[in-house]
Amino acid sequence: MLSFVHEITGLRTPTGIIRGCFDDTDERRQANRAIAVSALGLAVTGIIELIIALITSSVGLLGDALHNLSDVSTSLAVFLGFRVSRRAACERYPYGLERAEDLAGLGVAVVIWASALFAGIESIHKLVTHQGTSHIAAGIAAAALGIVGNQLVASYKLRIGRRIQSATLISDAKHSWLDALSSAGALVGLIAVALGLRWGDPMAGLAVTLFICHVGYEVTTDVSRRLLDGVDDGLLMAVENAAASIPGIGHAHAYARWTGRTLRIEVEGWVDPTLSVHHADELSCRVSNAIHQAVPEARIITFTPRAMPPPP
Numbered sequence: 513m514l515s516f517v518h519e520i521t522g523l524r525t526p527t528g529i530i531r532g533c534f535d536d537t538d539e540r541r542q543a544n545r546a547i548a549v550s551a552l553g554l555a556v557t558g559i560i561e562l563i564i565a566l567i568t569s570s571v572g573l574l575g576d577a578l579h580n581l582s583d584v585s586t587s588l589a590v591f592l593g594f595r596v597s598r599r600a601a602c603e604r605y606p607y608g609l610e611r612a613e614d615l616a617g618l619g620v621a622v623v624i625w626a627s628a629l630f631a632g633i634e635s636i637h638k639l640v641t642h643q644g645t646s647h648i649a650a651g652i653a654a655a656a657l658g659i660v661g662n663q664l665v666a667s668y669k670l671r672i673g674r675r676i677q678s679a680t681l682i683s684d685a686k687h688s689w690l691d692a693l694s695s696a697g698a699l700v701g702l703i704a705v706a707l708g709l710r711w712g713d714p715m716a717g718l719a720v721t722l723f724i725c726h727v728g729y730e731v732t733t734d735v736s737r738r739l740l741d742g743v744d745d746g747l748l749m750a751v752e753n754a755a756a757s758i759p760g761i762g763h764a765h766a767y768a769r770w771t772g773r774t775l776r777i778e779v780e781g782w783v784d785p786t787l788s789v790h791h792a793d794e795l796s797c798r799v800s801n802a803i804h805q806a807v808p809e810a811r812i813i814t815f816t817p818r819a820m821p822p823p824p
């Protein structure tokens with residue numbers, strides 16, 4: 513079967529080579545730096561919280577520390593995956609190692625669920641055994657640090673995200689903003705303990721555990737969807753409409769899947785069976801351009817011309 517493959521870095525067109533819309537090396541560098549700086553800030557916050565949690569035996573603080581550190585591990589996995597996935601394809605891995613990030617994501621999901629389980633068990637244990645909390649002032653300071661740390665990271669990511677118009681970074685900023693609420697939960701628990709309500713801290717611990725479960729759920733669904741080759745709703749429709757909008761294409765069928773950060777699109781287009789290979793190639797360039805316009809994240813587009821008329 514005859515197919516034309518278009519890799520969108522230097523897009524081939526009937527009139528020559530045009531630059532793709534992906535000349536975003538500088539923006540990507542800024543995004544990477546923002547994620548790295550944020551991860552470092554969160555790691556310092558999380559480690560301090562963890563140490564204070566061990567000193568005060570506050571489970572609210574423990575949960576919040578584990579949450580912040582698991583967020584750091586998520587960023588780390590994205591980074592590692594990104595580095596590994598840039599390795600060139602070889603004979604053994606013809607598509608490269610792009611899915612390393614998904615593999616790392618599975619590991620992160622396990623870490624998050626394990627920390628949720630740990631924080632949950634510790635909280636229930638503290639609740640039923642009526643254990644006390646010591647050095648409450650230090651605990652309150654650490655929880656406040658959690659709030660400030662997450663807020664700083666959130667506003668920083670939001671600023672960079674808006675500047676380079678990165679949806680990922682902006683939604684990451686929202687995540688950090690919400691995470692400040694988790695730290696606030698730990699803070700409220702400790703204030704309750706300071707006011708004489710012993711159960712304040714374990715209740716806060718349980719609330720923070722729910723927060724961690726929420727993150728675990730999001731990471732797990734995201735990774736599973738990628739591993740199962742899921743794509744966003746409406747993507748195939750957009751591709752098929754774009755392909756069919758090109759004169760000479762009677763009908764189009766599309767398939768798509770992500771391998772790591774590469775969105776691969778396969779499209780079959782029903783064309784005039786007397787079309788020469790040369791003209792079919794030209795047509796495939798037009799189809800590829802139209803798909804790229806409609807779906808900017810498309811990286812590799814494979815076009816296969818089929819003889820008209822289309823099947824019923």
Ligand SMILES: [Zn+2]
Nearest residue numbers: 583687691727
């Ligand atoms: Zn988080």
